[in-house]
Amino acid sequence: MQTYQDVVCTVCGCLCDDIEVDVDGNKVMKARNACAMGTSKFLSYTHDRIETPMVRKNGSTQPANLDEAVTKVAEMLVNAKYPAIYGLALSSCEAVKVAIELTEEVGGVMDNQSVVCHGPGVLGLHEIGVSTCSLGEIKHRADLIICWGCNPDEAHPRHFERYSYTAKGRWRNGKADRKLVVVDVRQTSTARKADKFVQIDQGKDYELVNALRTALRNEQIQQEKVAGVPVEDIEELAELLRNAEFGVILFGLGVTQTVGKGRNIDGLFSLTRDLNKYTKFQIMPARGHFNVNGVNEVSAWQTGFPYGIDFSHGYPWYNPGETTVTDIVRRGENDAMLVIASDPIAHFPKDLANRIRKSPLAAIDPVHSVTTLVADVVIPSAFAGIECEGIAYRMDGVALPLKKVVEPSQGVLSDEDILKKILGKVRELKGRSG
Amino acid sequence: MTPQNIIIKNGTVFDPVNRIDGEVMDIAVSNGKIVERVNESSAIVIDASGKVVLAGGVDIHSHIAGPKVNMGRILRPEDHYRNLKPKTAVKRSGVGTSCPSTFTTGYDYSEMGYTTVFEPANPPLKMLHVIDELNDTPMLDKACYPLFGNNWHVMEYLKDNRHDELAAYVAWMLKSVKGYAVKLVNPGGVENWKWGGETTPLDEPVKHFDVTPRQIIQGMCNAVKRLNLPHQMHIHANMLGTPGNYETALETLDSVRQIAGANDGKPVIHLTHVQFNIYGGTNWMNLSSGAEHLAKYINNHNHASIDIGQIVFSDTTTMTADGPFEFKLQGMTGARWINGDIEAETGCGIVPIHYKKSNYVHAIMWITGLEASLMIDDPWKVCMTTDHPNGGYFTTYPRVMAWLMSKKARQKLTNKVNKRARSKTALESLDREYTFSEVLISTRAGTARLLGLKNKGHLGVGADADIAIHDLDFRKIDPSTTPRKFRKAMQKAVYTIKDGEIVVKDGEVVKSVPGRIYWADAKVSDDLARTVETDLRQKFQDYYTVQMSNYIIAEKHIVNSTPVRVNAEV
Incomplete structure (x- = not known):
């Protein structure tokens, strides 16, 4: 049995960093000091997990290997004229950085949960x-x-x-x-x-x-x-x-x-x-998702803007109401969507959810959600702050280091590593197409 | 990849440290360092004939990263729309003028021939944020100055007269949050502001803490000296932005005169962006420049250095840890205002401002900065800054250099500023024009020396191969009579070489490099270190809302972490 001290809880924007986590044989046994939400996450993070990458073939999604899924996502993004990349409030800042680079590379729009919260x-x-x-x-x-x-x-x-x-x-x-x-x-x-x-x-x-x-x-x-x-x-x-x-x-x-x-x-x-x-x-x-503030912060220092960032001109552009993902989807402008650590199909209004489903949809998430249920490509990922490290920003902007207390399942990568693979593949495909 | 050997041939070399003043000679580079000579057949040859070869610029004070800069970015999308930079094969995209995004900051500095920029005001609690932004600021060597002026531990150690522990605490802090130098901003005044109070003169005790700003300044100055830190105490003085505040500035400088002791030529205090701190007059209507008072003091004392914080007429963003000052500013201008207080440590304020030639106060500010630059005789004591973005953007440096080097350039603008301000200035009577070497001292040689960077700011053998080549031929361009041409040449480097690699060519970044992050690792006695750690463990939980282990920043979070080790006297 090993006890990890001063673990940061990855549920809400409080980012309580005094959690003591007991781990036995790669399994979390106890999470002291955490609230009910925190305890529940630490103890049941293994529930509802996506077991394997899935790719839609002939109408239904089928298990696939990671490379195949990554290639599918990369193709989807490269073939799209105006892809949207959305989510990340439940991920690490390291993943946000790669997502921004990826959006810049494909000339899409990058948005996060702020658009429907703060x-x-x-x-x-x-x-x-x-x-x-x-x-x-x-x-x-x-x-x-x-x-x-x-x-x-x-x-x-x-x-x-x-x-x-x-x-x-x-x-x-x-x-x-x-x-x-x-x-x-x-x-x-x-x-x-x-x-x-x-x-x-x-x-x-x-x-x-x-x-x-x-x-x-x-x-x-x-x-x-x-x-x-x-x-x-x-x-x-x-x-x-x-x-x-x-x-x-x-x-x-x-x-x-x-x-x-x-x-x-x-x-x-x-x-x-x-x-x-x-x-x-x-x-x-009072920020909700544990790292929604981190997405805003990283986006702001890399692009100047905290959310709703459009790269279709090659430079970052921001005009909430125009470049925010809810509005883009409502106008039917995006022709593909990659969702990371978020569930827009469940959380957006129904007409937007329906519109999202009209174009290719990929999702990276540790657990099953309504979005992963309907997505064309699904890639399972590790939980930031439990299965992989990273940095997150508390609601008041204090950055805290997330700990890895258990190993993820075999072959399951962090959002950051998955996005890096997709970015690599996108560059490869773009190179090939000239 | 090991950087290739480079020979820069026939350039006109200016290197004030090595007393080279416009000599045509070759500079050889190998393994990221300047060397005696390299084998010409295997080296990249740069023909620098008709061009000047300089050490890369070293900026001692520029707000480029961290929570307050980022709040400024979020506050001002309109600031970004003025400058949109698309991605290229080498460069990431970016935006911004007064609060540019991180990549753009790195590129713009590098294209201007700068290779080292230090970020001067950071709340220790949010240092991981600062470091993370600096990781994303390419092309430059960087470091940060954590804020100590309103720190509870500091004030308590001082109250209890525990000066050894104070020094050890400072060492612990720099090591823990990876800071390089000690910064004080409005010592005591920010703690008062956290109850809505005002900035205070030096001898009024801080509410609840029973120490005075003077005690904080002297205590910290002493601590920094005993730690042998590479850079002296860096201070933003009390009463900033207040008419008549030159007296406080001089009192601040004089309060640590004794600490310098026998004058070994090493200053113990760096008074930053003095322009904001040396006003005469008693109110905004009769505001005047107090530059002559400061100049007289600096000319007669060797324990102090300064940087200017020159203002440039433009629409920019003021940002400082001096929360109470920004509160006053928003009250005067009615502009948007951000305040951000940090538990047990410091504060922050941000207010956009448009400096206008027609405005009496702004004109006085512009005059004050230039007068201070011109009236202080020794350029080694004066660093050229705009306190980016407080006085103006760092991209306006060449304009400021031109003002220093050309009476004509100054006069041209003086003719356009507020007439009442103009009638009160001595600026027009100042004939001094900086030589090119003097400009280089105040932008690289002197700043590097003050920062304790022995391998920067010069082109001697063994120096870091951080080099700027500008298209400046003094046979054709006389900065005094053709300041515009001079400015243009300094705006974009023909070549910037960083650690022996060509990173800018013809004013465009051709290769992106991450740069280093320096921090100070001062070794104090083990006993003292233990005592301080015990003190901290007792109080940390009460003072902060994070655990001590999470406050300390692991080196793995830093790209090219470069500790500078020094042995302390405690």
């Missing part, structure tokens, strides 16, 4: 900028925590204990020294723990943010209610914000992916900026 936050950032911090700043200083459209109690189970509400920091001794406010459309389990729960009408986040900004400036709000919240409550909340010594807003998909999208985040970033005139205030997206 992408609108990026749009807000382009407009306003953002005042943010590392998670330890919240732990040490925050006396007011606002969860807006996010539910860390269930989505980031250790966020409160490690980084925020109940964490013990230099100047804050757990929740006795902090207030928790939840803004949500329903009473989530986080809301039940809150000192104050503000229930708002669905799709009215933008209105509430601006009412708060108005109240903060001591201006009169000419309504009785905004977003279903009585004006007195809004004014009270504004007072609470203004009087905090160090406040932080954590926001989630409840506000990025509702009516208003990027405008909501624009509003929240502006509110945070306004608040810094009175006190210290920060804001941070």
Whole structure:
């Protein structure tokens, strides 16, 4: 039996790095310190695994060897005029780098899960900028925590204990020294723990943010209610914000992916900026997939842009709404798609899923998903952070090294190595065709 | 592949370190080094007649990589649209002007004849990010300066007067996060800002920590000296970007004068981007240049060096670990603003800015930088920088060089700047024009010396074969009277040679090489190292949100990791 210390958990954007993993005979026996989601991943990563590469022949997918599958994917990409490469939020930054090089080589578009999660936050950032911090700043200083459209109690189970509400920091001794406010459309389990729960009408986040900004400036709000919240409550909340010594807003998909999208985040970033005139205030997206932030970071330093990067001109180009994969698929522009560590067929709206299936589709994934079920080529891969190493970025941008605690099954490679093989094959094919 | 032998024939060689000032001679290269001679029949011969042969440029201070640069990239897609670089057979694609993507950064520097660039401000907690970006920045040798000025361990060791442990902690940190030099940014002020407070003068205690910025500066300067680090303490002073702040700058320099001790000619402090730190006046309306005060101090003391942080009229992005400064700036300009505080260590701020000739303050800034460059007599003490991208992009260096070398070029622009600013400047009365050798000192020979890079910045036998050849024939081009031609020649190298390989030809990258990453490995006594490690183990869990073992960066993450080993005095 061997115990690995300080293992990074690869479920959510918290990237808790204090997991102790017991391994016996290439099998994970125990994962201490992890939350339910983390424990489940460490203990059941062997379930539902794709056993072998699969290639579609005569209408149905059949087992194939890796080289054959790699060649198929490479041909698919080379033959396509405008292939989309999508995913990677559950992979390592090393894989992201190869995926970018591959997309550049085939002149396609590269996008990641941000497009359906925190992408609108990026749009807000382009407009306003953002005042943010590392998670330890919240732990040490925050006396007011606002969860807006996010539910860390269930989505980031250790966020409160490690980084925020109940964490013990230099100047804050757990929740006795902090207030928790939840803004949500329903009473989530986080809301039940809150000192104050503000229930708002669905799709009215933008209105509430601006009412708060108005109240903060001591201006009169000419309504009785905004977003279903009585004006007195809004004014009270504004007072609470203004009087905090160090406040932080954590926001989630409840506000990025509702009516208003990027405008909501624009509003929240502006509110945070306004608040810094009175006190210290920060804001941070509660990122979901463990390395979705890493995909944004690597994409940004290699191409200048965090998601929705189009290489069809030979240089990186970015125009969310035009070069984002959801929009490209909706317009039916892509003629092939390679999915890495993601399940767009399950997660995208049905009409987009149907459109994706109209052109050749390949998927690289450790486990079966709806996407791997319908893909024309499937290549099994190793789990980053369990079966192979890599780097991932926490929701606050702290990069952490992922550990390999067990060997992957024979012949199963990391996303990085599979993508390198595909890239090599693409170059070979392009060389041959002149 | 071992690099081939090269002979550069008949070039006009400028090498201030070896006192070669425009001599026509041959330079031989073998195995990545400059050598006495090589066998001509097996060597690549470069005919450099009518061209200048120089050591590759060495940039002491340029923000090219890391979390804050990347936030700048994400903030400003419009900055990228101005410069789109397609992929070529050799080059990766890229974008960007003030915050270019990593590949483009490497290529643009290399095509300008630069071979070494040091990234000057990095939060240790996010150093793996910095390293990972530098791995993706090709063509250059690189290093980073971790931030110490608002570090909790530093302030606590100082409060307890544990100076030996402080030095050992600095050594531990550099080794753990693979840093090269010690950087202080607004010491104490950033910790205050984390409660919404202000940047402080030198003698006001830091909130909750009971040490003053002066103690931090002196303590860290002393620690760096005792560690024998290759580069002295590199500091972004308090009160940056404030009218009248030249007094704080001089106080900062003077606070460590005693530490230099008997003057052995080795400076103990490098005051960076001084242009932002040497203003006179009492408010923005009567802002003036305080360059003469600084120049007088530097001319009379040998314990300090500076770089300029020259501004260039353009649309660029300010980015610094000085969070409170950027907060003030956004308040004044209303521009977009990013803030990023880092637990137990430092902060960060980003604000785009457009420096305009017509703007009084911007004109004063432009004048201040040039005055400082021209009023300090010894070029070995002055490094030419724009504090990329804070003052302007690094690609504008040739323009700045032209201003230094040509009164005519300066005058042409002075005629166009804000009239009130112009009426208050001594710039027009300064007749000094840098010689070409002086420009080379402030862009390679001097910077390499200050960084402790013995094999860089010159062309002597044994030096790294990092060489730039520019199409500059002083019989035809007089920088003083034809600055534009000079600028053009310096913009694109005819050849750049990196570690003995031709990487740029006719201003275009022809071969991509990864470059090295240097870091300092200072050996302190075993006892002291153990004490510090015990201290850290006790506090790490409380201070940080990551495990100590994950904070330490393994060498395997670094492409061409190059430790520089030194023996400390503690």
